Amino acid sequence: MVPDDFDPQAMVTRFRDRAAAVRDRGLPPVEGPERRRFMEQAQIDFMDFAMLGDAEATLEDGVLVLRVDLRPRDAEGS
Template identity: 60%
Template sequence: MKEPELDTNAMLARFRERAEAVRSRNMPPIGGEERQRFLDQAQVDFMDFAIIGDAEATLEEGILTLRTDLSSSDGG
């Protein structure tokens, strides 16, 4: 059976969509420490999805490489 072809542009678009979904996610009815854990996890999830979503992807000889510029855009 032939392996499905990887569409890196579609993959990166899905990560951008996931980042936006995390950003616009509604807060469940929780409070206290559980609320803070939820907020902390949402921040980490957003950062992870956004970093991958902003990457440039190359697939060469079966190796997927993601390159993301993590330098500050404001120079500082």
């Protein structure tokens, strides 16, 4: 059940904010393989949050639809 006050675009904005937080966070004081794994996971987290943060979100008959354009920017004419 979707609450009446659910705002899909607000959710997208929260993902955009999360992407910025991941991008801007510092590295913990770890070295070696743990540091590399942390950096790799941060890159994956950023990519996931950024994609959802760029989505067009709509509710269609109670179904949340996220439309994400994965084409290169040149392909969309910008």
